[in-house]
Amino acid sequence: MTGKNRKLGIMGGTFDPVHYGHLVTAEAARLEFDLDQVLFLPSGVPPHKTDKQVTSAEHRYMMTLLATLSNPHFEVSRLEIDREGVSYTIDSLQILREQCGPDCELFFITGADAMFEIIEWRGSDRLLRIAHFIAASRPGFSLSELPPDTRRWVDEHRNRFHLLNVPAMAISSTDIRNRVRMGRSIRYLVPEQVEHYIRRHRLYQ
Ligand code: ATP
Numbered sequence: 001m002t003g004k005n006r007k008l009g010i011m012g013g014t015f016d017p018v019h020y021g022h023l024v025t026a027e028a029a030r031l032e033f034d035l036d037q038v039l040f041l042p043s044g045v046p047p048h049k050t051d052k053q054v055t056s057a058e059h060r061y062m063m064t065l066l067a068t069l070s071n072p073h074f075e076v077s078r079l080e081i082d083r084e085g086v087s088y089t090i091d092s093l094q095i096l097r098e099q100c101g102p103d104c105e106l107f108f109i110t111g112a113d114a115m116f117e118i119i120e121w122r123g124s125d126r127l128l129r130i131a132h133f134i135a136a137s138r139p140g141f142s143l144s145e146l147p148p149d150t151r152r153w154v155d156e157h158r159n160r161f162h163l164l165n166v167p168a169m170a171i172s173s174t175d176i177r178n179r180v181r182m183g184r185s186i187r188y189l190v191p192e193q194v195e196h197y198i199r200r201h202r203l204y205q
């Protein structure tokens with residue numbers, strides 16, 4: 001993972017399961033910011049989801065792998081799922097920063113919803129020194145409604161923040177899990193291979 005002036009996108013998430021909202025966002029970021037690669041980074045034990053039931057990391061990793069296989073610019077990292085304990089984005093970015101080398105620029109991609117929490121993330125200032133931050137539009141979350149302290153913080157780091165408009169997909173993993181539980185279709189919300197994987201492993205029942 002080295003090279004001159006490489007631009008690496010990083011798409012963190014629980015991916016429980018991965019869906020077309022994630023994929024369309026990653027691809028839009030790649031094209032808009034001329035990224036060489038987008039690395040999907042499934043979380044181990046997500047810091048904000050420790051109290052909830054999360055599907056095993058291996059299942060989430062496999063589904064993310066299946067969903068991204070057909071795009072030569074997409075990769076999936078085992079970094080967080082192989083690490084013990086709670087994974088913080090800042091720790092992962094620091095490791096990726098080192099692996100990528102000095103001529104490599106990192107772009108951390110999130111949906112607009114994450115912007116409402118980012119200020120509470122561990123090391124959020126440090127995060128911005130390590131990586132650019134791409135905030136992608138997401139139905140239901142308007143960046144114009146950010147709380148004033150977040151707004152101020154974004155303004156202070158204006159040169160590191162980038163807005164990205166992606167085709168609106170009102171899809172969430174929560175909704176997909178609910179649909180599966182209720183026996184409703186998830187066709188066209190997730191790639192076919194992911195749909196099959198969920199069925200085969202009886203996930204989200
Ligand atoms: P959950 O409902 O379990 O929280 P989710 O659909 O929000 O799942 P995550 O794995 O939490 O998916 O999200 C990973 C990243 O993808 C986050 O930065 C999130 O903002 C972004 N994202 C998820 N869904 C969309 C979407 N439909 N459009 C744009 N960004 C999205």
Ligand code: MG
Nearest residue numbers: 014113172173
């Ligand atoms: Mg989420």
